[in-house]
Amino acid sequence: MQGLPGSFPENPHARAPRLRGWLLLAPMLAWLALFVVAPAFVLLAYSFASRGALGAVEFGFSWDNYARVFDPIYLKILARSVGYAALTTVLCVLIGYPAAWFIARRPPVWRERLILLVMIPFWTSFLIRTYAWIAILKSEGLLNGLLQASGAVPRIFPEPLALLYTPTAVVIGLVYAYLPFMILPVYASAEKLDGSLVEAAHDLGAGPLRVFREVIVPLTWPGIAAGMLLVFMPALGMFAVTDLMGGARVSMIGNVIHNQFTKALNLPFGAALGVVFTLLFVLCYALLQWRGGRARPAAAPAASNS
Amino acid sequence: MKKLRHLILLGLAALCATTAFAAPKKKKGELNLFAWSEYVPQAVLDGFTEETGIKVNYETYASGEEMLAKLQAGGARYDLIQPPDYVAEAMIKNDLLVPIQREKLTNYGNLLPEYLGMPHDPEQRYTVPYMVGTVGIVVNTERVKDPVLGYADLFAEKHAGRIVVLDDGRELATAALYTLGKNLNDFSDENLAAVKPVLATWFKRVKLFDSDSPKTALLNGDVDLGLVWGGxxxxxxxxxxxxxxxxxxxxxxxxxxxxGIPKRAKNVENAHLFIDYILRPEVSKLISDDFPYTNPNGAARKLLSADQLANPASYPKVDRKLDTFRDLGDAAAAKIDELITDLKNAR
Amino acid sequence: MTPEAAAAISASPRTGRRPRFSGIRFLDGALGVWTALVFAFLYLPIVVLVVYSFNTSRLNIVWESFTLRWYGELFDHTPLMRTFKNSLIIAAAATALSVVIGTAGAWLLHRYRYRWARGLQSLVCVPMVMPEIVMGVSLLVFFAVAGIELGHSTVIIAHTTFCFPFVLVAVQARLQGLDPSLEEAALDLGATPLRAFWLVIVPCLRPAILSGGLMAFTLSMDELIISLFTASPDARTLPMQVFGMAKVGLNPMINALSALFIVTTVAFVLFSEHLRRLANR
Known part of the structure; x- marks a missing residue:
């Protein structure tokens, strides 16, 4: 059901709102209109403006900024960001799915404790945790210290591992930052899954692989889809991890947008990138909802019986 | 009923909170300082607050452009900013700074004349020097045995993957201009085209771009050489x-x-008080203790220890006249930025 | 966004059945080991942070000896304390606003069949999943165009905008399990719709409101990117200060700060769990 954010829970007892209902809803509507919709339009207006003296904005109408977005160099950055975000998503599924499944299959008390344990690290500042990774990965850091102490450095690796400021470090940072966003929704789906369905499939002679592919995956798909969205989208826009752990060498789309606003003094171009980015986001969202909608009907009748 | 009351209280609290902050507050005792990261010691700010009762809000940036961007985006209002020379020049041209009332600066005479009346502000009407410095090469001599004398040695093939540089397009492009023997303030299209291949080679060998604290990676041993701020x-x-x-x-x-004091500053008076405070020799010395750049305050220099004055990165022995950056105008700055973005993403 | 948000998004009624099938039981051990490794990965940086917060060495490299010095310095550090106060004010105001808007919104969307309800629901969820940088930037340009000076109010507005949907979704999940006859009974007994809402519905929703509000509070306390774009110098938040300090090198004071944060949040969580259990009893 609530696999993806934005799916609407039906209430059969709901009634027609009439004037009063609308009036009551007005404050929230006004808030959304003022602080979500209006800023989006201002951003759109900026994206057609041009850069003035010393970073000022000269309003007007030109497609120049969009033309520049589709310059090969920015397309390349976009492609690379998608690549990194996709890799992060895949790794999060591979690492997170088994753990989420395992946790969901514990007795209720343990399940709740374990899932709480997944969430606790994320109550400390995300930045601070990233810095902790720097302390671990740097060449005179914890990891290399341990390798050295175990004697592995001279034997297995000729010299200390230079992990920090490499793409590997960026991927470690991204996976670390977003893993719980995968574990939690998958867990929520897996927890709902009725074990007897899996058992029934077994009894009907399906092998473990087939059970996994044809019963477990479709039934947990809403969780996977939600997790993918929650990992992929923010990973795409991330700039702090790439700056801090990648040594600002690897640019992702988030870095470029950030740079336009903080260094290049080109707000209109940054706005255009932001608009394209938002469209990309809407596309992913629609795609996942569509895919989720398609995967669900097969499993839904069975699941709703549970 | 108790719950009802709780909710109403919560709602009221929310209302109070928003209305209280929505009204622009006219606090007299504040100074919004927008300055470089790692540049103003907390002790100086605390001392100023203690003496005057003025609360200092210190926000930081890592490049002159970042400062300008935040200032130009509107919204936030700062009382005192710390632009580098070439950014100040552009700001003066575009009428973004208010003149300094020098009669309010009792300690102005402490400044060494060699740092006054420079091309960016010939009459010294809009700015007061804070610190002076150079950009140079730092070498971990334990790990790098061969002599490193210039950019060519720094970016040599054998140092690939061991270099940190400032994440600052103008600085890097300038270094490339120097190696080609060109004028550092001439970013004509021809010169830009010439520096491109040089920078492309360099960027392949750079491990890390960091303007905030390039020393960290050197201290941690992740890199052995760097192109960094003198301080x-x-x-x-x-x-x-x-x-x-x-x-x-x-x-x-x-x-x-x-x-300098930006046009939209709210607390001009406090900004002057702060500048004058900074110009005191004993305060200026505190800055030098924490951030050992070249101190333009002659009276403060007399208070520094022999060790501090002997630091080759703070007071380098210069046998030639050092150049300074000039404002390039908007078009050239945009071109440098595009060039750097291109090169960083060329791989 | 934080994981509790993710949990809220996909929150669902529990069925709580245990698997009985034996076919994949042998996998359980392997999965257990895998999960343990995942937890090790999640907790490694936290452990490092806490351990180094007691280290005398300034650089997080070698263990020198035990000290509480950083904890002491923490409380004497003016900007950290000041931004912490700002963060508390902002988070409290944003939470209060989010709770009001989110609870009312969830209830209204549940009670009435609005036209375009589906679209509205999607719109509500936009701030939850929207990339922070785009949201921060769009709010900044909006405030600039609207001539609103940045200050505490702008940060509170920005934080409320991305926090209240979390309250709304949490309350919505709870509403689904609500017996529709509850309100009808109250109305039949002569209560006005407003009184019925206050006296019958709100108490039922309290656990969801609490957990939603808690989520809003923690989200607001941890937010960095949107704050970077919407805060004025005197409304800087703690994460902004930490970011500024951490950018210039690892600082044991920040380690101490995060260790304190972990302890507080764990206490917070345990307390809210306790509340939840009391409420469910």
Whole structure:
């Protein structure tokens, strides 16, 4: 059901709102209109403006900024960001799915404790945790210290591992930052899954692989889809991890947008990138909802019986 | 009923909170300082607050452009900013700074005349020098045995993957201009085209771009060489003498970071008080203790220890006249930025 | 966004059945080991942070000896304390606003069949999943165009905008399990719709409101990117200060700060769990 954010829970007892209902809803509507919709339009207006003296904005109408977005160099950055975000998503599924499944299959008390344990690290500042990774990965850091102490450095690796400021470090940072966003929704789906369905499939002679592919995956798909969205989208826009752990060498789309606003003094171009980015986001969202909608009907009748 | 009351209270609290902050507050005792990261010691701010009762809000940036961007985006209002010379020049041209009322600065005379009346503000009407520095090469001599004298040695093939540089397009492009023997303030299209291949080769060998604190990676041993702010190199030297500072043979420039009051400042009076406070010798010495750049305050220099004055990165022995950055105008700045973005993403 | 948000998004009624099938039981051990490794990965940086917060060395490299010095310095550090106060004010105001808007919104969307309800629901969820940088930037340009000076109010507005949907979704999940006859009974007994809402519905929703509000509070306390774009110098938040300090090198004071944060949040969580259990009893 609530696999993806934005799916609407039906209430059969709901009634027609009439004037009063609308009036009551007005404050929230006004808030959304003022602080979500209006800023989006201002951003759109900026994206057609041009850069003035010393970073000022000269309003007007030109497609120049969009033309520049589709310059090969920015397309390349976009492609690379998608690549990194996709890799992060895949790794999060591979690492997170088994753990989420395992946790969901514990007795209720343990399940709740374990899932709480997944969430606790994320109550400390995300930045601070990233810095902790720097302390671990740097060449005179914890990891290399341990390798050295175990004697592995001279034997297995000729010299200390230079992990920090490499793409590997960026991927470690991204996976670390977003893993719980995968574990939690998958867990929520897996927890709902009725074990007897899996058992029934077994009894009907399906092998473990087939059970996994044809019963477990479709039934947990809403969780996977939600997790993918929650990992992929923010990973795409991330700039702090790439700056801090990648040594600002690897640019992702988030870095470029950030740079336009903080260094290049080109707000209109940054706005255009932001608009394209938002469209990309809407596309992913629609795609996942569509895919989720398609995967669900097969499993839904069975699941709703549970 | 109790719950009802709780909710109403919560709602009221929300309302109060928003209305209280929605109304623009006219606090007299505040100073919104927008300055470089790692540049103003907390002790100086605390001392100023203690003496005057003025609360200082210190926000930081890592490049002159970042400062301008935040200022130009509107919204936030700062009372005192710390632009580098070439940014100040552009700001003066575009009428973004208010004149300094020099009669309010009783300690102005402490400044050494050689740092006054420079091309960015010839009459010294809008700015007051804060700190001066150079950009040079720092070498971990324990790990790098061959002599490193200039940019060509720094970016040599054998140093690939061991270099940190400032994440600052203008600085990097300038270094490339120097190696080609060109004028550092001439970013004509022809010169830009010429520096491109040079920078492309360099960027392949750079491990890390960092303007905030390039010394960290050097201290951590992740890199062995760097193109850094002089003050950062001075701190490294203070930590360990193995870090040697070199002014590049091909050419080096000096920067002057200034204090200026932006047009929309709310607390001009407090800004003047703060500038005057900074100009006191004993306060200026505190800054030098923490961030050992070249101190333009003559009276403060007399208070520094022999060790501080001997730091080669703070007070380099200069046998030539150092250049300074000039404002390039908007078009050239945009072109440099595009060039750097291109090159960083070329791989 | 934080994981509790993710949990809220996909929150669902529990069925709580245990698997009985034996076919994949042998996998359980392997999965257990895998999960343990995942937890090790999640907790490694936290452990490092806490351990180094007691280290005398300034650089997080070698263990020198035990000290509480950083904890002491923490409380004397003016900007950290000041931004912490700002963060508390902002988070409290944003939470209060989010709770009001989110609870009312969830209830209204549940009670009435609005036209375009589906679209509205999607719109509500936009701030939850929207990339922070785009949201921060769009709010900044909006405030600039609207001539609103940045200050505490702008940060509170920005934080409320991305926090209240979390309250709304949490309350919505709870509403689904609500017996529709509850309100009808109250109305039949002569209560006005407003009184019925206050006296019958709100108490039922309290656990969801609490957990939603808690989520809003923690989200607001941890937010960095949107704050970077919407805060004025005197409304800087703690994460902004930490970011500024951490950018210039690892600082044991920040380690101490995060260790304190972990302890507080764990206490917070345990307390809210306790509340939840009391409420469910």
């Amino acid at each position: 950062e190199a001075a701190l490294l030297w203070k930590e360990d003498k193995k870090f040697q500072y070199v002014l590049p043979a091909e050419g080096a420039h000096m920067f002057v970071d200034l204090l």
